Amino acid sequence: MPDKPKIAMYWAASCGGCEISLANLHANILAVDAAFQLVFCPCLVDGKKRDVEALKDGELLITFFNGAIRTDENQEMAHLLRKKSKILIAYGSCAYEGCIPGLSNFHSKQDHFKAIYLDNPSIENPQKIVPQTETKVPEGTLTIPAFHDRVRTLAQTVDVDYFLPGCPPESFKVWEVIDSVIQGKALPPKGTIIGAGKCTVCDECEKKKEDKKIKRLYRTHEIVPDREKCLLEQGILCMGPATRDGCKAQCPNNADMPCTGCYGPPSGVRDQGAKMIAALGTALDLGDVSTLSEEQVAARVEEVIKAIPDYAGMLYKYSLPGSILGGKR
Amino acid sequence: MKRITIDPITRLEGHGKIEIFLDEQGDVANCYFQIPELRGFEQFCVGRQAEEMPVITSRICGVCPEAHLMAAVKACDQLFGAEPPPAAKKVRELFYSAFFVTDHTTHFYALGGPDFIVGPEAPAAERNILGVIHKVGLETGQKVIETRQRNHQVIQKVGGRAVHPVAALPGGWSKPISEELRKEIEETALKNVEFGLFSLQAFDDIVLKNKAYLDLIVSDVYHHKTYNMGTVDERNLVNFYDGMIRVTDPEGREFAKYPCRDYAQHIAERVEPWTYLKFPYLKNVGWKGLVDGMDSGVYCATPLSRLNAADGMATPLAQEHFEKMYQTLGSKKANGRYQPVHHRLVTHWARLIELLYAAERMLELARDPEITSPDVRKIPERITGEGVGSVEAPRGTLTHHYVSDERGVLKKVNLIVGTTNNNAPISMSVKRAAERLISKGQVSEGLLNKVEMAFRLYDPCFSCATHSLPGHMPLVVDIRDSRGGLVESLRQDG
Numbered sequence: 001m002p003d004k005p006k007i008a009m010y011w012a013a014s015c016g017g018c019e020i021s022l023a024n025l026h027a028n029i030l031a032v033d034a035a036f037q038l039v040f041c042p043c044l045v046d047g048k049k050r051d052v053e054a055l056k057d058g059e060l061l062i063t064f065f066n067g068a069i070r071t072d073e074n075q076e077m078a079h080l081l082r083k084k085s086k087i088l089i090a091y092g093s094c095a096y097e098g099c100i101p102g103l104s105n106f107h108s109k110q111d112h113f114k115a116i117y118l119d120n121p122s123i124e125n126p127q128k129i130v131p132q133t134e135t136k137v138p139e140g141t142l143t144i145p146a147f148h149d150r151v152r153t154l155a156q157t158v159d160v161d162y163f164l165p166g167c168p169p170e171s172f173k174v175w176e177v178i179d180s181v182i183q184g185k186a187l188p189p190k191g192t193i194i195g196a197g198k199c200t201v202c203d204e205c206e207k208k209k210e211d212k213k214i215k216r217l218y219r220t221h222e223i224v225p226d227r228e229k230c231l232l233e234q235g236i237l238c239m240g241p242a243t244r245d246g247c248k249a250q251c252p253n254n255a256d257m258p259c260t261g262c263y264g265p266p267s268g269v270r271d272q273g274a275k276m277i278a279a280l281g282t283a284l285d286l287g288d289v290s291t292l293s294e295e296q297v298a299a300r301v302e303e304v305i306k307a308i309p310d311y312a313g314m315l316y317k318y319s320l321p322g323s324i325l326g327g328k329r
Numbered sequence: 330m331k332r333i334t335i336d337p338i339t340r341l342e343g344h345g346k347i348e349i350f351l352d353e354q355g356d357v358a359n360c361y362f363q364i365p366e367l368r369g370f371e372q373f374c375v376g377r378q379a380e381e382m383p384v385i386t387s388r389i390c391g392v393c394p395e396a397h398l399m400a401a402v403k404a405c406d407q408l409f410g411a412e413p414p415p416a417a418k419k420v421r422e423l424f425y426s427a428f429f430v431t432d433h434t435t436h437f438y439a440l441g442g443p444d445f446i447v448g449p450e451a452p453a454a455e456r457n458i459l460g461v462i463h464k465v466g467l468e469t470g471q472k473v474i475e476t477r478q479r480n481h482q483v484i485q486k487v488g489g490r491a492v493h494p495v496a497a498l499p500g501g502w503s504k505p506i507s508e509e510l511r512k513e514i515e516e517t518a519l520k521n522v523e524f525g526l527f528s529l530q531a532f533d534d535i536v537l538k539n540k541a542y543l544d545l546i547v548s549d550v551y552h553h554k555t556y557n558m559g560t561v562d563e564r565n566l567v568n569f570y571d572g573m574i575r576v577t578d579p580e581g582r583e584f585a586k587y588p589c590r591d592y593a594q595h596i597a598e599r600v601e602p603w604t605y606l607k608f609p610y611l612k613n614v615g616w617k618g619l620v621d622g623m624d625s626g627v628y629c630a631t632p633l634s635r636l637n638a639a640d641g642m643a644t645p646l647a648q649e650h651f652e653k654m655y656q657t658l659g660s661k662k663a664n665g666r667y668q669p670v671h672h673r674l675v676t677h678w679a680r681l682i683e684l685l686y687a688a689e690r691m692l693e694l695a696r697d698p699e700i701t702s703p704d705v706r707k708i709p710e711r712i713t714g715e716g717v718g719s720v721e722a723p724r725g726t727l728t729h730h731y732v733s734d735e736r737g738v739l740k741k742v743n744l745i746v747g748t749t750n751n752n753a754p755i756s757m758s759v760k761r762a763a764e765r766l767i768s769k770g771q772v773s774e775g776l777l778n779k780v781e782m783a784f785r786l787y788d789p790c791f792s793c794a795t796h797s798l799p800g801h802m803p804l805v806v807d808i809r810d811s812r813g814g815l816v817e818s819l820r821q822d823g
Contacts, residue, residue, distance in 0.1 A: 013368050015792045016342040017391015017492045023435070024491055026478040027471070033459050042339045044439060046453040046778070049336055073344070073365055100388040104373040115372045117600045121730070121743050122609070124597040124616075131367075135603040139330050139350035139358050142603040144365045168391060168492050219737075221380045221409060221499045224706055255489030255496040255503050260384055262493075309738045313377045317385070 005061035008040035012074035014067025018092040019043040021168035064091040073145035082158040093167035095154040098321025167262035196246030198267040205249040213285035217307040242276035273315035343791025355770025360760040364606035383497040395428035396722035400729040402497035403718030409709035411500030416702035422570040423694040429687035431480035450775025500707035518692035525685030554579040556628035559635030566643040589719035630725030630750035632679040637669035644689035722747035758783040
C-alpha cells in the first residue's frame, strides 16, 4: 500500500519511554499500521538516516519527536525532521519542556567529563582519557557528536507545530490524537497543547479535598498518608495544583503517591515551579500571625517549609529548560 | 581506506553507530561500535532528595524504568536504614516479574526476533514487529499484544503507571495488593506461563528446526569466550530481584561471588576517546583490550550469562527448558553446573527461558498468602548516608550506589547499568561478525543487518548506558510574601 501517509518517530536525548507509550497503544497499533507507514523509528523499524534524507521536503505527514536537544546529532536530526515533516509534534516532556534530564541545566558542562570519566569511584583511567569529537585511529578518523552546554527543548531549536505533554504521554491520550488524524478531523491551531486537558491534576484526582491548611510538610518516605484525603493537605508536596490534567491523576489515584508534575504547567501558566510556590503560599497554615513581627513570620514559614531540602529539584523536576529559570545563565 | 557506516543502528533502545573499515582487498581491517550520546544522571542527581531517585532514575530508561526504580529503592532502603517488611519485598518482586515478562516479550517479538521470524535478509521495511505479525498471523500477533497489555496493566495497578511507575518507597511500597487485584494477577500469571511455553515452542519451530538458523547460531560468527555475571539466590539459582552477584570464568568455574555493596572491589571502568560509553571489566583480571579468553577481564551480563553463571532455574518448567538448552548445545556438567555456552545468539533462547521463569515466579508470588498483607511500609527512623542496590535488569546486572548527607540529600551517585556491562562484548561481537561476514568488499543491506544482529542479541539499551553527566551550577529561588519580603531563599550552590 504505497499510498499510506508516511510518519516517523524519533528520539533525541530521551529514555525510550515515549516509544513504549506508542507501543502501549496495544491492539490500536494495528490501526496505526493500517492508516500510516512508519518509515523511521530507530527503536522499532530499520529505516536509516539516509532514508530520511532521501525523502522530499514535507513528505512525512507527522513526526513524533521525543527527547531533548543535548548534542550536535540531536540538533541535526531536529532540523532534518522539521524539513521533511508537514507536522512536527514535540512528543513527551523532554521535547516539550526538557524533563528530568533537563535538571542537568543546574550544572555547567565544564565539570562534566571530569565527574563521569575521571572521578567516578569505579573509574580506572590513569591516562585521563576523555571522549573526543574526533579521534584518529590507525584506519581513519572516528567522530562522535559534540555535547552541548545545556539541554534545550525542541521549540528552542526548531519551529514546532504541536506539543504533546507527559512523561511519557499516557497511551490513551496518544490514541485520541492519532485517532482524530485517522478520522480526518480538523487540526487545532498551531502551537496547541494536544493530548491533555486544560485544568490541573487536582481536577482529576479522586481524593477528598478540604481547605488546605498545611502545618508542616513531609517527604514521601516519612508518612503513611490517609488514602482517602488530598495528599497536599496532609503535607506531602503534591504538584497537582501546578500540573496540567489529562493523565487521570494516576499517581495519587492508583498509587497514593503525589503528582510529580510530568504534564507540565496547566494552561495559562508559564512557569510550573512558580505556580507551585504560589499554591504553597496560600496553603501554608501559619496560625495567627497578627501579633508577630516580619522576622517572626518568616521564621514560622521557614519552620513549615524546611522539611523539603530540594525545592529546585521538586518544583522544576520536568520543566527546567523550558521554564523562566531555564537553569544555567 | 574505504569505510562503511551503519547509522543509526536500529531495533534497540538508544543511539549507536557502527564504523567498518575495509582494507585494499575489501576485507575488514577494523570495526568500531560507537555510542554518540550522553545524557547524564550521576551528577545532576547530586543535590536531589534520595527518596526521589526511584522516580528520577526511571527516566534513564523508559523501556526498563522498573529496573532503575527497583535498584534505586533498594539503595534507598539502605540509605534510610529501613528494611522493608516481607510482604513489601514480595510485592516488589511480583511487580518486577510482570515487568520481565513484558520486557522480554518486547525484545523477542519486536526487536531481536524479527531477524529470525521475518528473516535476517528480508526487506528492511518488513523486519519489524508489524512484519512479524504479517508473517506469523494476526492470532499470534494478538497473543503478543495481549501479553504486553495485561502485564502493563499489572504494572499500572501495582505501581501506579504503566510507564514510569511511582509506588516504590524506601522501606517498602506505597500500597498493598487487594484480594481482588491478587486474583487478577494470578490469572495474568497463568496466561504468562502459557505464553512463555508458546514462545519457546515458537523458537523451537522457527529457529531450531531451521538448519540455516541453527548453523548460524553455532557458527563462529557470533562466538566469544568471556566471563559471565548474574545474580543468584542462596541455592545458586537465577534470581532477578535479590541475591549475590556471581561471576564464572570462561570454563564455568566460580570466579567471584559477592554482595552488591562490594561491587567496586570487583568492577572497574575504562574510558576510550571515540565513544561516550565506558567499558567495565573485572578488576581482578584486568583490562587487556577488546579480546576474550581467561586472561581478559571482559565479562558479559545478559540472559545467557545469567544462566551460564547459575546452577539452574528456581521454577520447574524453566528448569526443564534450561536443561534442554544446555543438552541441545552439547554442554556437559562440570564444576556443579553446565559448561557455559558462548554462542551469543543463544541469548535469544535464554531470554525466553527467563521469560518463562518470570511468569512462573509471578504465579508463585500471586499465590503466596502474604502477598495481600497490608504491612508494606516501614517508616525510616535514621539516615545511614549510604546505600548500594542492585537487581538483574533484563539487559544485565544493574547497580546504583548513593552517598547522602545527614538529611538524605545526595552527595555522590554512581551507576553501573545493565547494558554498560556489555559494552566490550558488544564491540567484540560486532567486529567479529563484520570480519566473518564481509569479504572482498562484498556488502549487501541484508549482510549489514547480520552485523547488526551481533549487537541486537544483547538487547542493548544505550539510553540506560549513557546516563552519566556532571557539573555544578548555582541556582537561587527567592520566595517572597505578598508585601515583597523575602520568606525563603532557596539555593543550589555551584
